[in-house]
Amino acid sequence: MWAFIHKLGSPRWFYGMSAKMQPWFWAAAVLLLVVGSLWGLAFAPADYQQGNSFRIIYVHVPAAFLAQSIFIAMAVSGLVFMVWKIKVADMAATVMAPFGAVMTFVALFSGAVWGVPTWGTWWMWDARLTSMLILLFLYIGVIALRSAFTRRDSGSRAASVLTMVGVINIPIIKYSVDWWYTLHQTASFTLTSRPTMPTQMWLPLVIMLLGFYCFFIAITLMRTRSEILRREASKRWVQELLTDPMLSTATKKAR
Amino acid sequence: MTPKRKQKLWVILGLVSLAAIAVGLTLYALRANINLFFSPVQIAQGDAPMARQIRAGGMVKEGSVARDPDSLDVEFTVTDYVDDLQVVYSGILPDLFREGQGVVVVGELQADGHLYADKVLARHDENYMPPEVAQALKEAGYSPADYQTSAADK
Numbered sequence: 113m114w115a116f117i118h119k120l121g122s123p124r125w126f127y128g129m130s131a132k133m134q135p136w137f138w139a140a141a142v143l144l145l146v147v148g149s150l151w152g153l154a155f156a157p158a159d160y161q162q163g164n165s166f167r168i169i170y171v172h173v174p175a176a177f178l179a180q181s182i183f184i185a186m187a188v189s190g191l192v193f194m195v196w197k198i199k200v201a202d203m204a205a206t207v208m209a210p211f212g213a214v215m216t217f218v219a220l221f222s223g224a225v226w227g228v229p230t231w232g233t234w235w236m237w238d239a240r241l242t243s244m245l246i247l248l249f250l251y252i253g254v255i256a257l258r259s260a261f262t263r264r265d266s267g268s269r270a271a272s273v274l275t276m277v278g279v280i281n282i283p284i285i286k287y288s289v290d291w292w293y294t295l296h297q298t299a300s301f302t303l304t305s306r307p308t309m310p311t312q313m314w315l316p317l318v319i320m321l322l323g324f325y326c327f328f329i330a331i332t333l334m335r336t337r338s339e340i341l342r343r344e345a346s347k348r349w350v351q352e353l354l355t356d357p358m359l360s361t362a363t364k365k366a367r
Numbered sequence: 368m369t370p371k372r373k374q375k376l377w378v379i380l381g382l383v384s385l386a387a388i389a390v391g392l393t394l395y396a397l398r399a400n401i402n403l404f405f406s407p408v409q410i411a412q413g414d415a416p417m418a419r420q421i422r423a424g425g426m427v428k429e430g431s432v433a434r435d436p437d438s439l440d441v442e443f444t445v446t447d448y449v450d451d452l453q454v455v456y457s458g459i460l461p462d463l464f465r466e467g468q469g470v471v472v473v474g475e476l477q478a479d480g481h482l483y484a485d486k487v488l489a490r491h492d493e494n495y496m497p498p499e500v501a502q503a504l505k506e507a508g509y510s511p512a513d514y515q516t517s518a519a520d521k
């Protein structure tokens with residue numbers, strides 16, 4: 113276990129391992145997203161009250177799940193980087209932030225579009241919507257803080273601290289609908305209780321969720337790889353990899 | 368783990384828990400303001416200010432919606448099953464507005480105890496189902512809001 117974690121911390125090992133894993137996640141993401149969106153948009157039944165506008169759930173819920181999961185993943189990476197000085201963790205946190213910000217924006221935007229026909233308003237300063245907006249600002253803050261330093265190490269530490277403190281917002285988002293009166297309804301999809309919708313509506317949602325997660329993992333592996341090349345550009349193994357493709361395959365075999 | 372790393376871990380955990388406590392206390396102090404709306408019980412107790420824009424929320428009482436046939440005026444009762452609040456509104460109601468559903472109304476509480484609304488927003492619950500399932504539930508004597516309980520019974 114510890115050996116695996118130590119290996120994971122080596123940029124070179126991560127670069128090789130992610131090359132092997134990447135195609136599987138891309139394939140799974142494409143398959144799940146195509147099946148899930150076709151099923152959800154065309155074949156799942158319409159809701160008895162909302163009709164077809166209910167189908168926004170197939171984008172809204174996965175995006176909101178990812179927005180929160182990515183922030184937690186960044187906080188864990190930040191902790192690993194701060195305590196154990198593992199650089200790959202910081203690289204992963206760097207590349208995850210923009211994707212998380214996009215997912216938060218997608219969740220807010222799809223929620224606004226959904227709110228017009230159902231609630232009668234696209235925005236309301238209720239606890240759920242406001243805490244989600246704060247999450248978007250936190251993402252933007254982390255990205256901006258990281259690039260505000262001339263020394264990369266200082267930027268990484270500042271961004272890690274902001275992420276770890278900002279993670280307090282995640283339980284607030286999750287429980288806002290239970291703790292306070294909000295316009296937003298309570299959770300429709302949880303891992304712990306039975307679904308609040310029949311299987312023919314619920315299954316495409318699960319497929320979309322898995323598809324979003326696979327897409328996130330695939331894109332994070334891909335972008336972490338380019339971040340490794342950028343930051344380790346002066347290392348010998350990277351230069352060998354870039355200058356001599358024949359040699360790089362040879363070293364791969366030797367390992 | 369080296370002592371230095373252990374120390375760093377504790378510093379970070381301490382920092383995060385202090386921040387969490389600060390945020391938690393702030394939210395606790397502001398809890399009344401974070402609530403989006405007053406419930407009819409709170410209004411009956413006199414917690415809500417008069418003649419100022421407030422939001423009130425609850426369920427539209429079954430059989431309480433009275434529309435004026437010549438205009439967009441509508442009156443209905445919002446209830447939390449303990450106290451009732453009479454709402455007067457003139458305008459277009461959201462599609463999801465119906466008796467037995469949740470609403471949030473924005474408006475001013477007047478001396479006659481009625482709330483004169485500028486805006487009515489529909490709330491909806493966390494249950495989704497196709498029309499046939501809702502129909503079947505109704506025939507079996509359940510309300511669609513009981514979807515989870517009825518599914519558990521089966």
